[in-house]
Amino acid sequence: MIAALALAGCTDREAERQRQNEAALARSVELAGELAGVPGQTGNGLVFRLAFDTAVDLDLYVTDPLLETVYFANLETQTGGRLSADARCDHEAQGIRLEEIRFDLPYPGRYRVGVDYPERCSGAEGPAAYAVDVSGVGVSREARGSIDPMRFQVVVLEFELEGEDE
Amino acid sequence: MAWNLIRACCVLALLHAPQAMPASFQGRVLAGDDAPIPGAMVTFRFGVPFQERTVFTDDAGAYRVTGLPEDAAHVVRVRRIGWHDIRQEGVSSGAPDTLLDFRMRRHTDPAEIAAQLPANHWYALVLEKLDNEAHREQFVRQCTYCHQQGNPATRLQRDPEEWRKVFALMARMGAGLDGELSAVLPGILNQAYEPSTAVARLTRGHDQPGFAPPPEARIRRAVIDEFQLGSRSSMQHDMVVHPNGDIYSVDMSTDTLYRLDPRIPGGARRSYPMPAEDTPLGGLAGSGALPPNSDMRVGPHSLQVGGDGAVWITLATGNQLARFDPADESFTIEDLPGGIYPHTLRIDGVGRVWYTIAVSNHVGMYDPASGRHEVIRVPARSFGEEVLLRMLPVFLWLSQYVDIGGGGGGEGASLPVPYGIDIGPDGKVWFSQLNAHRIGVIDPETFELEMIDTPFTAPRRMRFDSEGKLWIPGFSSNLLARFDPEDRSFETMALPIEPMGTETPYALNVDRSTDTVWICGTNSDTLISYQPQTDTFSVYPMPTRVTYTREIDFAADGAVWTSNSNAPAWQIETGVPRVIRLYPEGLAGEPAPEAAGAF
Numbered sequence: 001m002i003a004a005l006a007l008a009g010c011t012d013r014e015a016e017r018q019r020q021n022e023a024a025l026a027r028s029v030e031l032a033g034e035l036a037g038v039p040g041q042t043g044n045g046l047v048f049r050l051a052f053d054t055a056v057d058l059d060l061y062v063t064d065p066l067l068e069t070v071y072f073a074n075l076e077t078q079t080g081g082r083l084s085a086d087a088r089c090d091h092e093a094q095g096i097r098l099e100e101i102r103f104d105l106p107y108p109g110r111y112r113v114g115v116d117y118p119e120r121c122s123g124a125e126g127p128a129a130y131a132v133d134v135s136g137v138g139v140s141r142e143a144r145g146s147i148d149p150m151r152f153q154v155v156v157l158e159f160e161l162e163g164e165d166e
Numbered sequence: 167m168a169w170n171l172i173r174a175c176c177v178l179a180l181l182h183a184p185q186a187m188p189a190s191f192q193g194r195v196l197a198g199d200d201a202p203i204p205g206a207m208v209t210f211r212f213g214v215p216f217q218e219r220t221v222f223t224d225d226a227g228a229y230r231v232t233g234l235p236e237d238a239a240h241v242v243r244v245r246r247i248g249w250h251d252i253r254q255e256g257v258s259s260g261a262p263d264t265l266l267d268f269r270m271r272r273h274t275d276p277a278e279i280a281a282q283l284p285a286n287h288w289y290a291l292v293l294e295k296l297d298n299e300a301h302r303e304q305f306v307r308q309c310t311y312c313h314q315q316g317n318p319a320t321r322l323q324r325d326p327e328e329w330r331k332v333f334a335l336m337a338r339m340g341a342g343l344d345g346e347l348s349a350v351l352p353g354i355l356n357q358a359y360e361p362s363t364a365v366a367r368l369t370r371g372h373d374q375p376g377f378a379p380p381p382e383a384r385i386r387r388a389v390i391d392e393f394q395l396g397s398r399s400s401m402q403h404d405m406v407v408h409p410n411g412d413i414y415s416v417d418m419s420t421d422t423l424y425r426l427d428p429r430i431p432g433g434a435r436r437s438y439p440m441p442a443e444d445t446p447l448g449g450l451a452g453s454g455a456l457p458p459n460s461d462m463r464v465g466p467h468s469l470q471v472g473g474d475g476a477v478w479i480t481l482a483t484g485n486q487l488a489r490f491d492p493a494d495e496s497f498t499i500e501d502l503p504g505g506i507y508p509h510t511l512r513i514d515g516v517g518r519v520w521y522t523i524a525v526s527n528h529v530g531m532y533d534p535a536s537g538r539h540e541v542i543r544v545p546a547r548s549f550g551e552e553v554l555l556r557m558l559p560v561f562l563w564l565s566q567y568v569d570i571g572g573g574g575g576g577e578g579a580s581l582p583v584p585y586g587i588d589i590g591p592d593g594k595v596w597f598s599q600l601n602a603h604r605i606g607v608i609d610p611e612t613f614e615l616e617m618i619d620t621p622f623t624a625p626r627r628m629r630f631d632s633e634g635k636l637w638i639p640g641f642s643s644n645l646l647a648r649f650d651p652e653d654r655s656f657e658t659m660a661l662p663i664e665p666m667g668t669e670t671p672y673a674l675n676v677d678r679s680t681d682t683v684w685i686c687g688t689n690s691d692t693l694i695s696y697q698p699q700t701d702t703f704s705v706y707p708m709p710t711r712v713t714y715t716r717e718i719d720f721a722a723d724g725a726v727w728t729s730n731s732n733a734p735a736w737q738i739e740t741g742v743p744r745v746i747r748l749y750p751e752g753l754a755g756e757p758a759p760e761a762a763g764a765f
Contacts, residue, residue, distance in 0.1 A: 059331075061458040067398035068736040069458040073332050074319075078741070090327050114458045118334055150338065152455045154447055 020126030024146030027129035046106040046136040050099045056128040059116040060099040065109025089121035108163030116152040189259035192230040193267040202227025205380020206246040212238040213432035215394035220709040222386035247378035276369040286668035286690040289316030291358040307642040308341040310670040312733040319737040326352040338455035387752040392744040393433040399459040402743040404468045405729040407719040416466035449483020480508035504541040522584035586627035591634045598625035627673030639671035675718040686715040711739040
């Protein structure tokens with residue numbers, strides 16, 4: 001009887017988790033659409049953006065070709081990558097939150113995008129939805145998904161930026 | 167036929183003989199008024215990946231460096247605290263003892279002088295504001311776990327919310343602070359690192375002769391080599407000197423075993439990817455946080471050489487042991503039957519591999535001859551801790567499906583963490599518990615275990631000397647301890663790193679040919695030796711800023727080896743890890759530099 005009750009509890013939790021994940025994935029599609037509607041000003045540079053809801057704090061991580069990472073605690077790298085917009089729970093926001101990392105003169109090589117979910121702001125339960133895009137210097141990349149609390153998705157997106165022909 | 171055999175042998179001998187590096191330079195380092203600058207570091211860099219050789223100037227400001235490759239374009243750096251670095255590129259040697267002199271300019275900006283000081287000087291400004299001893303000890307132990315405190319990347323001011331996020335992220339990486347300390351630390355860090363006050367404090371008296379004195383003359387005989395190993399995402403966690411003279415190092419961040427032959431000019435390097443099969447990024451335990459530039463899956467952590475010449479490696483996040491055969495360059499992987507996070511290992515006299523298991527509070531043993539595994543549970547400090555440890559596998563499994571809450575870590579929930587380990591002369595296995603401030607001993611036949619409280623905090627990586635005495639570094643207690651297993655007595659001595667109390671010695675090793683104890687000066691960019699017979703400490707400054715060391719080994723030629731494994735690597739000056747070789751007495755047979763130079 002106890003085992004059956006325990007099993008039923010596990011099954012209920014798994015079903016709820018599944019439902020939350022599906023909801024987050026559906027929301028990530030909406031976020032991608034909203035992100036696309038916010039034009040980025042790229043100039044000659046490379047721009048990385050992360051969109052998420054106001055109930056959570058997600059963090060954008062971009063690792064550059066010299067394998068140094070821009071994120072909230074390392075605001076600028078040797079290659080000139082910088083956190084140009086940060087979004088935290090204590091920042092006022094309407095609609096969606098946006099984080100942005102820019103490279104005005106991007107080095108050629110591999111770029112890696114990661115997303116971390118360090119904390120909820122208020123009322124949030126379960127996984128959070130996110131959408132990422134990368135634009136500039138001929139690059140157009142997108143990714144979206146759901147992320148569990150206290151989880152770090154190290155590789156959400158990865159690509160090679162080609163160098164200019166000499 | 168005999169002549170062909172002789173020729174073949176000559177060819178073989180030439181192929182295996184260390185190649186000569188005949189280029190050499192000498193000169194003087196002087197100030198603008200022709201005063202000599204003793205204790206300047208003169209560093210010659212060459213090759214890709216690079217190697218650097220550093221020597222010190224003597225009392226006359228003279229230096230001499232030998233053993234450099236002929237016809238190489240060197241980059242030369244001259245460095246002395248209080249003076250502008252000199253950097254000269256494209257320096258080539260046209261003849262033996264090519265004359266190359268330098269004239270240095272004093273810094274006039276105190277901020278630039280402060281920036282030259284090792285991390286521990288800045289760190290001291292924080293420590294003096296922590297008047298609660300429990301807070302101080304917690305801050306030291308947790309916040310220098312993987313990287314220096316007080317180096318340029320960490321001596322920052324942040325708004326309190328940003329500090330809170332940083333603490334939470336570090337806790338998820340294994341270094342947690344309790345709520346009380348987390349609440350006060352942002353203000354303390356911001357005050358301590360405020361440039362307008364910090365610079366003045368750090369550079370008081372900088373224009374006086376006693377500020378940043380040169381190393382003693384006997385230290386200045388030393389020659390230091392650094393070999394670039396890996397990339398900016400690498401973390402050369404540990405290294406070992408193979409009896410055949412090769413250096414092996416494990417890059418935990420990229421799951422790579424490196425081999426370096428230092429006898430080849432520039433160092434011949436080979437890399438071997440660790441087999442990871444289907445292990446996910448971050449390893450089996452599904453870490454909540456991972457360095458963003460990491461490709462770690464199995465996480466090679468520590469390595470030792472067995473009696474047959476094979477290299478044994480703990481795969482911390484893969485929960486495995488690996489055996490690397492240098493002959494055919496192959497790996498054999500051994501899954502562990504229990505425990506989480508195999509850590510430091512040693513091999514006993516009958517070939518058994520003993521290793522601490524850091525997260526789950528075990529010590530493991532694997533006998534390759536019989537295939538036998540043992541996983542020995544170490545006693546917890548309390549019933550609550552015992553329950554927590556036993557439930558760990560469940561919590562880790564559950565966390566994949568349910569948010570079990572918390573920002574991670576928190577000193578209140580810190581694990582005891584079995585850490586260092588060594589084999590005594592009687593074959594008994596001794597280990598430390600870093601967070602529990604204890605050492606323990608295991609009978610290798612009965613697996614009976616005894617725990618002993620240490621009279622100091624945070625015993626870390628420890629080693630036996632030739633007389634069966636156990637030497638232990640106090641990581642958060644800034645000391646060196648000598649333990650006598652016979653009478654269970656401890657003797658402690660403070661490490662003489664200025665400012666006092668600012669060192670965080672991660673590891674030590676004992677050169678049993680002389681019983682000299684070598685200690686990692688992990689937060690002060692130094693290697694420290696202690697000679698018990700004369701009760702003498704010697705402090706060897708390392709040439710590269712942000713040199714975070716975790717292990718020491720010795721070569722047959724008297725060299726002391728270590729590696730720079732600050733995590734992340736980009737905090738290291740030049741941004742890449744190195745393996746480091748120190749000749750404390752200089753190179754054998756080398757004459758002293760002549761004082762005459764071009765000036």
